[in-house]
Amino acid sequence: LFGLPDQSPHERVLLAADPVTGLKAILAVHSTARGPAFGGCRFWSYDNELAALNDALRLSQGMSLKNALANLPFGGGKAVIIKPAGDFDRPALFAAFGRAVQSLDGAYITAEDVGTTTADMLGMTAHTQYVSGIPREGAFGGDPSPKTAYGVFVSIDEGVKRVLGRESLQGVRVALQGLGAVGWHLAEYLHRAGAQLVVADVNADKVARAQAKLGAQAVGIGEILAAEVDVVAPCALGAVLNAQSIPALKAKLIAGAANNQLATAADGDALQARGITYLPDYLVNAGGIISVAREFRNEGEETAVMNEVAQIRGRVAELLDRIKTSGQTPAREADAWARSLLVKPA
Ligand code: NAI
Incomplete structure (x- = not known):
């Protein structure tokens, strides 16, 4: 086991x-x-x-x-x-x-x-004090999803500039797999920044809402990963980047909220071999844990937490710098970087 x-x-x-x-x-x-x-x-x-x-x-x-x-x-x-x-x-x-x-x-x-x-x-809360993500009257707390979405958004923005060489998200095509708690907020951020959205969700109401409110193009759930886009943002399930999906990808950048997107470590190598940059899920989707962690420590304040989430952008930039030097894939580099930090913070 x-x-x-x-x-x-x-x-x-x-x-x-x-x-x-x-x-x-x-x-x-x-x-x-x-x-x-x-x-x-x-x-x-x-x-x-x-x-x-x-x-x-x-x-x-x-x-x-x-x-x-x-x-x-x-x-x-x-x-x-x-x-x-x-x-x-x-x-x-x-x-x-x-x-x-x-x-x-x-x-x-x-x-x-x-x-x-x-x-x-x-x-x-009646049974344990070791719980967070709790709505608190007049105080910071509750649903971490919007913070997760913000962290993924700044990561995509940084990736689009650094990897795709675009000046902004204006006109950039982004495929969103999943319009749930995170995916919907991410869709709103991207839309406001001028991106063109292609979306899929098993829930037809959510898709219709994205079409009506965000001008999104809808495709089937079996087509979203292979859509003709610049960026794919997996925001539904894990293990979606696998031997079946990777050969069909058209996007050059992958960054999304879903945990454990790579089915296996070898799939990170397969993405690299196809010239596709994968920003590791646990790097870009940390906004939610930052939110509940600050809430738990009574350090939660909206602006400060959003600023802390925005720092994910700098770490994406650092990862992209590191892989230039190391020649590693982003997935392997991020893994080694994170493991070097599994020690008590100073
Ligand atoms: P959610 O359950 O609110 O949303 C998931 C959405 O994906 C739903 O709208 C669902 O209908 C859709 N979906 C399910 N199967 C699908 C398929 N085959 N194709 C397209 N759409 C499909 O979940 P939430 O909170 O938005 O999380 C999304 C992902 O992000 C999960 O993998 C979660 O572990 C991860 N995540 C979420 C965080 C958060 O703050 N909520 C934090 C970090 C990671």
Whole structure:
């Protein structure tokens, strides 16, 4: 279980089960070298428990790299809750999950991820103090998605200038896979900057809204990655950059919010071989964790957090400089850079 090829060992993995509520969760603490492990909780239907474990292990390692590159005083962790097949009491299920989080005594701090909401986080506060992403009356907090979108936006903007040699986003064609919490905000930022959007989502209402409000062109979900565009922004699922999709890509730049976009490390090499620059997901999508981390530390203030998220632009620029010297792919360079930072911050 712990010998997955692109994994480094995890410090701690808790399998939490509660027969009363039907909770089955995996809480994975990858690294606490920089501080307590911080990362969201995914609520998802998995084919089997091993698939859930694999997801938790991969995502928590990604959080270690993300938090290190974002210069946060936190390590990496992630939790997944296996969605019960039948009826269930959602508040009770998340209460049980909150108790599991609390049982780790602060080694892991949770927040939203795919399938979980600000209401789930709020409900958990009665059971654990190690939860963030909570709406607070008149104070900083809540949904991290707009901050994630902003970080991806500045990354695309930097990539378009540095990689594509364009002066701005004006007229640049961007394909957006997924118009969810992050994808929609990203679409708005890009539209305001003059980009032309090509979009796909399984939810037809979201697509229609992007057509009506943002002048987006709609394509099918099977066509979005191979669209005739300058940039592809994956904002839905992981592992979308793989042996099937990479040969068909027309874009020269990939930057999006989805976690674990590369199916395997070799897929990063395959992108490079095709002359496509991939900005690693955990570098560009750190806006949300920056937001919930500052909220958790009571350091949240809108302008300051947005300025901190904007610093992702400088790190994208640094990565692009580093690969010129090292000759590495962006994925391998970012991985090495992040791992060199898995030590207690000064
Ligand atoms: P979400 O669930 O709100 O949005 C996902 C969207 O993708 C939905 O609109 C869904 O209908 C669509 N979708 C699903 N399958 C699709 C397919 N095959 N083709 C096209 N569209 C499809 O999730 P959210 O929060 O926007 O996150 C998106 C991605 O970004 C996830 O991978 C998440 O892990 C990652 N992420 C999110 C952060 C956040 O702050 N919300 C932070 C860091 C990463």
